[in-house]
Structure formats: C-alpha cells, structure tokens
Amino acid sequence: MRELDFLGATMLQLLGGVPLTVGLTAGSVAVGAVLALLLALLRANSRPGAALVSAYVFVFRGTPLLLQIFFIYYGAGQFAFVRASVLWPFLREPWCCALLALALNDAAYASEILRGGFAAVPKGAVEAGRAVGMTRLLLLRRVVLPLAIRQALPAYGNELIAMVKSTSLASLVTLMEVTGIAYAIISETYRAIEVFLCAGAIYLVLNFALTRAVAVLEAKLGPAGT
Amino acid sequence: MNTSNPFVLLGFGPNGWGASLVAGAAMTLAVSIAAYLVGLVFGGLAAWARIAGPRPARRLVGLYTTVFRGIPELLVIYLVYFGGSEALTSLGHLFGRSGFIGLDGFLAGTLAVGLIAGAYQTEALRGGFLAIPRGEIEAARAVGMGRLLMLRRVIAPRALRFALPGMGNVWQQVLKESALISVTGLSELMRAVNVASDSTRLPFDFGIAGFALYLVLTSFSGGVFRNAERSLARHERAR
Structure with missing residues (x-):
C-alpha cells in the first residue's frame, strides 16, 4: 500500500513537468521546421548556400x-557585447537557450529529411506545374511541398520522437521538465526504479500519441483511395 | 595565471587544458566502444530472439526495443547509475558494510548507453537479415550446408553487409550519447569541456574546442564504417 502511495505521488509530481516537456517540444519543432524549410531551399537553390548548409548540418x-x-547557455554570456545587447534578456533565460539549441539541432536533421523528400518529387509533376504557368512560389506551395512533405513524413515522425526525448536535456540547464523532476525525486528518495517506471510511462504515452498522430496524418495525406 | 591566449589555453603547458581535453576525448572513445560492444551483444541476442525465438521471446524483444527507443537516454542513465548504486548499497548492507556505495560512472554509462544502443541495433540487425535474398539461403541449403556453416558462411556475412549502414548510425548515436555520461562524473570529453570552462570562465572557447574534438571523433569513425561498407560490398557488381 505504501508502495502504491509513493508511485501515485511520484506520478502526480512528474505530470507537473509534462506541460514544459510538451511546450519545449512544440516550440522547438515549430521553429526547427521553419528553419529546416529555409535550409533545404537554400541548399537546393544556390551553390554557396549548399556548402553553407552542409557545413551547418555537419556540425549539428x-x-x-x-x-x-x-x-x-554558457558560451554566449562570455562576451560583454552579448551581455549588453538587446538579446541578453533572452539568452540569459535557460528556457530560451534550450529552445534555441533544440530548434537548431532539429533543423539540421529535418532539413536532411526534407531534402530526401524534395529528391522524391517526380520531375513530371514539376514540369506539369510549370507548363500551366505556375510561378516558382505557387509551384512550391501547390506541387513540390505537398509531395515532398508526404514523402518525408515517416522519417519526420521518428525525428519528432527524438525531439521529445531530447527535451530531457533541458533539465541540465535547470529546467524542471519531466526528467528534471524525476532527477529531483531520485536524489531525494533514492528510489530510482520506481521513479524511472513513472517517468518512462509518461514518455512512452507521449511518444505513442505522437506516433498515432503521424500515422493518421500519413493516411490523410496519402493519395486518395489508398 | 589567467590568460586568454588560445594557444596557451588549448596547449599542453602548465596553464593549458589540451592534455585534459585529449584525455577526455580518449575516454569518450573508450566508453563509446565499450557501450557499442555491449549494445552489439544485446542487439545480436535480441535480433536472434526476434527472428527465430518463440512468441514470448519475440514479445519481450518488442517490449525492450519500444521502451529503450522511446525513453530519454538521460533517464536510462539515471536508472542504471542510481538504481545500480542503490542495489550495490543494499548488497553492501547484507555483507555488513554501512554507507553509500556508488556505481562506477564508466560501468553505469557503458551499461546504460549499451542498453539503448542494443535496442536500435536489434532493428538494424533484423533489417539486415530480412534483406538477404531468399535464393541465397535456399542455395546454401541445396548444397547441403549445416545450420552452423550456413550461419557462418552465408547468413552472417550477408546480413552484416545489409545491416552495416544502420550499424554505423548506431555508432554515431552512441558517440554522441556518451556525452550524457558526464552526469555521472566520468571525465569524458563533455565533462572535460565543462571543467575547463568553469575554471577559466571561457565557456565559448572551450565549447568550440569541444565541437572540434567531437567532429574529429564522429567524422573519423564514420570513415571507418564507410570503408567497411565498401569492403563488404566489393564482390558486388556496380549497378
């Protein structure tokens, strides 16, 4: 009975970290997706851009x-000009730094996934779009992106799960998301296994929901009749 | 004492952190190789059970890969490090030793990262096995090879050839995950970078040095895997 009480109390405490975990994931994935699109377009459209993007991807x-x-989080604050700049109130916040790092990291992986999607767009579809007089932007919006995104979705689903897991590192810059709270409870109670079970269950549920959502989206975006 | 000359800071002199960073990189490499080998054992056994085992064994493997691929690496490291220390401490009490006994960071990190790597390795190895053309196995059977000979001469080399790209990805992942082992206090590269940053208050400079050293590790070992891939595919006709 006392064991169950402990598990229940632990679960409640850990659930308090879920909004931060979800928020960090959603925020970094949203920013990362925009960056990834820009990176993939830059890579596809100019030679120096391609070199720059591949260097970025290599490092991240x-x-x-x-x-x-x-x-x-720590490196930027070394310089006085950064501390004096308008960006400092943001760069001082662990939340902003974690989000920025996660987004930049996600963008590197997602741009590669998107590149694969672009490569899979049939040439004929692009030519057909051009033949009916679509402008570059319209062609991108109506033909290239929908086809590329559909193609890239399964791999992107894996990347989303990786991002949920990655938000746990935010706990190492003081953010109390699920893993941060788990660490605090473990160091207070020395009951690593029980805490792991609870926190693990939370992550598995989050990732399961995400997997289902991607599968639904995949079916929805698939060609009609399949 | 305080200098900001990067050549002195990153050098091997009395005020330089070069030696400690290089030692950290060596430790990162050592713990990564150990974890990768542990992962290879777990992954190999799990893939075998998944392919040829009875239904409960296959279920168990499914649970293993789902759990360790769906839970943050950091959490698994906490479980092994603190859970292992708890187990050691209570074992110590049994033998009359009082007080806390901590699990070694290298051991805990190797086990934790190895467990995770094993889950990914299972999928890579299974994929490699499934990619072997059926005809090759039938041909081996037709010439009367025994199970063991077939495993050694046909299945293992062919599965390895198809699994190698995935195995290379697992290695890259292990190398990067090893940075998380720094939370146990093991002085690998990430920890060496942190210690140097804190002592000198130059986190930017040492961060750059850390990026460079990790990139050296990931790109060189990536080259090793690419060479292995090429040599395993050398009998195949170019298409």
Whole structure:
C-alpha cells in the first residue's frame, strides 16, 4: 500500500513537468521546421548556400546536443557585447537557450529529411506545374511541398520522437521538465526504479500519441483511395 | 595565471587544458566502444530472439526495443547509475558494510548507453537479415550446408553487409550519447569541456574546442564504417 502511495505521488509530481516537456517540444519543432524549410531551399537553390548548409548540418549532427545546449547557455554570456545587447534578456533565460539549441539541432536533421523528400518529387509533376504557368512560389506551395512533405513524413515522425526525448536535456540547464523532476525525486528518495517506471510511462504515452498522430496524418495525406 | 591566449589555453603547458581535453576525448572513445560492444551483444541476442525465438521471446524483444527507443537516454542513465548504486548499497548492507556505495560512472554509462544502443541495433540487425535474398539461403541449403556453416558462411556475412549502414548510425548515436555520461562524473570529453570552462570562465572557447574534438571523433569513425561498407560490398557488381 505504501508502495502504491509513493508511485501515485511520484506520478502526480512528474505530470507537473509534462506541460514544459510538451511546450519545449512544440516550440522547438515549430521553429526547427521553419528553419529546416529555409535550409533545404537554400541548399537546393544556390551553390554557396549548399556548402553553407552542409557545413551547418555537419556540425549539428556531428556533435552532442548537450554540448550545443551548454554552448548557447554558457558560451554566449562570455562576451560583454552579448551581455549588453538587446538579446541578453533572452539568452540569459535557460528556457530560451534550450529552445534555441533544440530548434537548431532539429533543423539540421529535418532539413536532411526534407531534402530526401524534395529528391522524391517526380520531375513530371514539376514540369506539369510549370507548363500551366505556375510561378516558382505557387509551384512550391501547390506541387513540390505537398509531395515532398508526404514523402518525408515517416522519417519526420521518428525525428519528432527524438525531439521529445531530447527535451530531457533541458533539465541540465535547470529546467524542471519531466526528467528534471524525476532527477529531483531520485536524489531525494533514492528510489530510482520506481521513479524511472513513472517517468518512462509518461514518455512512452507521449511518444505513442505522437506516433498515432503521424500515422493518421500519413493516411490523410496519402493519395486518395489508398 | 589567467590568460586568454588560445594557444596557451588549448596547449599542453602548465596553464593549458589540451592534455585534459585529449584525455577526455580518449575516454569518450573508450566508453563509446565499450557501450557499442555491449549494445552489439544485446542487439545480436535480441535480433536472434526476434527472428527465430518463440512468441514470448519475440514479445519481450518488442517490449525492450519500444521502451529503450522511446525513453530519454538521460533517464536510462539515471536508472542504471542510481538504481545500480542503490542495489550495490543494499548488497553492501547484507555483507555488513554501512554507507553509500556508488556505481562506477564508466560501468553505469557503458551499461546504460549499451542498453539503448542494443535496442536500435536489434532493428538494424533484423533489417539486415530480412534483406538477404531468399535464393541465397535456399542455395546454401541445396548444397547441403549445416545450420552452423550456413550461419557462418552465408547468413552472417550477408546480413552484416545489409545491416552495416544502420550499424554505423548506431555508432554515431552512441558517440554522441556518451556525452550524457558526464552526469555521472566520468571525465569524458563533455565533462572535460565543462571543467575547463568553469575554471577559466571561457565557456565559448572551450565549447568550440569541444565541437572540434567531437567532429574529429564522429567524422573519423564514420570513415571507418564507410570503408567497411565498401569492403563488404566489393564482390558486388556496380549497378
């Protein structure tokens, strides 16, 4: 009975971190998606742009996210001009830094996924769009992006799950999301296994819901009749 | 004492942090290799159970891969590190030792990251096995190969060839996840960067050094996997 009470109380405490976990995920994924689109377009449309983007992707995919978070949170404050700038109130906040690092990291992975989607768009579809006189922007919006996004969706779903997991690193810059609260309870009670079970269940439920949502979207965006 | 000359800071002199960063990188490499090997054992066993095991074993493997691919790595490290220390402490009490016994950071980190890597490795190895053309296995059977010979001469090399790209991804992941082991106090690269940043109050400079060292590790080992892929595919005709 006392065991159940502990699990219940732990669960309640951990659930308090869910809004922050979800908020960090949603925020960083939203910013990351916009950046990823810009990066993928830059990569596809200019040679120096392509070199720049591939360097960006190389750095962000080749180094640990934790280092990226620490670098933005602690590294930026080293310079007096940064501390004096208008951005400092944001860069001082762990929430902003974690969000920025997560978004930049997500953008690197998502732009590569989107690049694969662009490559899978049939040439004929683009030519047909051009033949009926679509402008570049209209062609992008009505033909290229819908096809590319549909193609990239399964891989992007995996990236979304990776992002949910990645938000746990925000706890190392003092943010009390689910993993941060879990750590606090463990160091208070020394009951790692019970706390892990509760926190793990929360993440599994979040990721399961996300997987289902992506599957529904996939079916919805699929060609009619399939 | 305080200097901001990067050549002195990153050098190997008395005021330089070069030696500690390089030692950290070596520790990162060591713990990553250990974790990868642990993951290979877990992944190999799990893939085997998943392919050829009875239904309960397959279920268990499904649970293992779902849990360890769906839960944050940091949480798994906390579980192994603190859970392991709890277990050790209560074991110590049994043998009359009082007080807290902490699990070694290297051991806990290796086990935790290895458990996670094993879950991804399971999928990579299973995919490799499933990609073997049926005809090759039938041909091996037709010439009268025994199960073990077939495993050694046909299934293992062919599955490895198809699984290698995925296995390379798992290695990259392990290398980057090893940074999280710094929370146990193990002085790998991430921790070395943090210690140097705190002592000198130059987190920007040492962050850059950390990025550079991690990029060296990830790109060189990526090259090793690419070479292995090329050598395993060398008998195939270019298409």
